[in-house]
Structure formats: C-alpha cells, structure tokens
Amino acid sequence: GNSVTQMEGPVTLSEEAFLTINCTYTATGYPSLFWYVQYPGEGLQLLLKATKADDKGSNKGFEATYRKETTSFHLEKGSVQVSDSAVYFCALSGNQLTFGKGTKLSVIP
Amino acid sequence: DTAVSQTPKYLVTQMGNDKSIKCEQNLGHDTMYWYKQDSKKFLKIMFSYNNKELIINETVPNRFSPKSPDKAHLNLHINSLELGDSAVYFCASSQDKGRGYRGAFFGQGTRLTVV
Numbered sequence: 001g002n003s004v005t006q007m008e009g010p011v012t013l014s015e016e017a018f019l020t021i022n023c024t025y026t027a028t029g030y031p032s033l034f035w036y037v038q039y040p041g042e043g044l045q046l047l048l049k050a051t052k053a054d055d056k057g058s059n060k061g062f063e064a065t066y067r068k069e070t071t072s073f074h075l076e077k078g079s080v081q082v083s084d085s086a087v088y089f090c091a092l093s094g095n096q097l098t099f100g101k102g103t104k105l106s107v108i109p
Numbered sequence: 110d111t112a113v114s115q116t117p118k119y120l121v122t123q124m125g126n127d128k129s130i131k132c133e134q135n136l137g138h139d140t141m142y143w144y145k146q147d148s149k150k151f152l153k154i155m156f157s158y159n160n161k162e163l164i165i166n167e168t169v170p171n172r173f174s175p176k177s178p179d180k181a182h183l184n185l186h187i188n189s190l191e192l193g194d195s196a197v198y199f200c201a202s203s204q205d206k207g208r209g210y211r212g213a214f215f216g217q218g219t220r221l222t223v224v
Contacts, residue, residue, distance in 0.1 A: 034212055038150075042190075043113075043199055043215040087150055096142070096165050097213055099152040 006100035023090035130201030148196035
C-alpha cells in the first residue's frame with residue numbers, strides 16, 4: 001500500500017537558516033504529492049503540491065520538487081522565519097490522502 | 110465565509126457518553142473526510158464520503174458512525190466514549206472522488222477529551 005516517510009523531528013533552526021525536511025514515498029501508479037502545514041492550535045493548511053514527476057510546487061518561499069527516480073518530495077526554504085514554526089506533513093494521494101508522521105519545526109530568533 | 114467548519118472546537122465528556130461532532134463545507138466539494146490526530150500528531154483517515162455515499166471506512170470501532178445528510182455535511186457520532194478516543198478530529202473536503210490529488214481543505218479540528 002501507499003506510505004510516506006518523513007524525517008523525524010523536532011527540528012530547531014535559527015531565523016534565516018536554510019530548511020530541508022525530507023520526505024520519501026511508496027506508491028503504486030502516479031500519485032500527487034503535497035505538503036501541509038499545521039500551526040499551533042489550528043487545522044491543516046495546504047502549503048504546496050505537485051501532480052507529476054519533475055513538477056515543482058512553491059508557496060510562501062517554500063519549494064518541493066516531485067522526484068520520481070528517488071521517490072522523494074523534500075521541502076525546502078532558503079530563509080526561515082519565526083512565523084514558520086509549525087508541524088509540516090508530507091502527503092500523497094491515492095484513494096485517500098496518506099500522511100507522513102509530521103515534522104515539528106521551531107524557529108528561534 | 111469559513112470553507113470547512115466543525116463544531117464544537119472543544120469537547121470534554123465522561124466515559125460512556127454519546128457525542129456528535131458536526132462538519133459543514135461551503136466549497137461545493139463532492140468528497141468529505143474524517144481524520145483522527147493522536148497526541149503524537151499522527152493523522153489517520155477514518156471515513157470518506159463522496160456525494161453522501163461511504164467510500165472509505167478504515168478500521169475504526171463501530172462505535173463511530175458517520176452521517177452525511179447531504180454532500181455539504183458530514184457528521185461524526187461516537188457512542189460509548191472511551192479514554193482512548195481522546196484526540197483531535199479533523200473534517201476535510203476535496204473536489205475529487207476519494208482522491209486527494211487536488212488537495213483537501215481541513216477544518217479547525219475538534220479536540221475531544223474523555224475523562
């Protein structure tokens with residue numbers, strides 16, 4: 001069945017540091033891939049998505065590229081801010097959305 | 110103008126009680142979901158409905174029963190609540206038949222605490 005593996009957290013970075021959160025997946029067919037963000041006390045928000053191989057999703061300075069050859073969809077941001085502190089979930093589509101376990105990011109001033 | 114709204118946001122109740130969580134979406138989507146998020150933030154799908162029909166029913170106790178009166182609403186009823194039911198429950202919707210490939214929109218969550 002489908003599965004998503006994310007890097008374990010928590011991740012703590014200083015403001016303006018570079019962020020990478022690794023995500024790899026196992027799936028049959030050609031799923032779409034997503035990153036969701038959950039700010040404290042809130043629901044999940046769709047951050048970005050990619051629907052086919054080599055697509056790059058981007059939003060709010062975050063980027064992720066759909067790599068079929070490595071079955072990966074790593075999330076990156078060049079310069080994080082304190083307001084980026086949240087839990088980030090990688091997900092893929094199939095008959096349902098399958099989520100990774102989430103990675104908690106804390107950005108300190 | 111909230112896209113996916115759930116009520117209540119917080120629910121504290123005693124073991125053995127029966128409770129319901131309501132969800133409504135005003136996006137015109139054809140598919141709605143219930144997810145459970147445990148204390149470690151792990152998200153697990155419970156149910157998925159497409160146009161009022163159940164299409165995904167993961168392994169959850171039959172004490173949990175979803176009800177979809179129309180395609181804009183998907184309520185979750187829980188009988189005989191147990192301590193292990195304590196979690197955050199998220200409703201979501203998407204415009205696709207059970208596939209999330211366009212992305213799902215989530216409600217704010219209902220934090221259920223069973224004491």
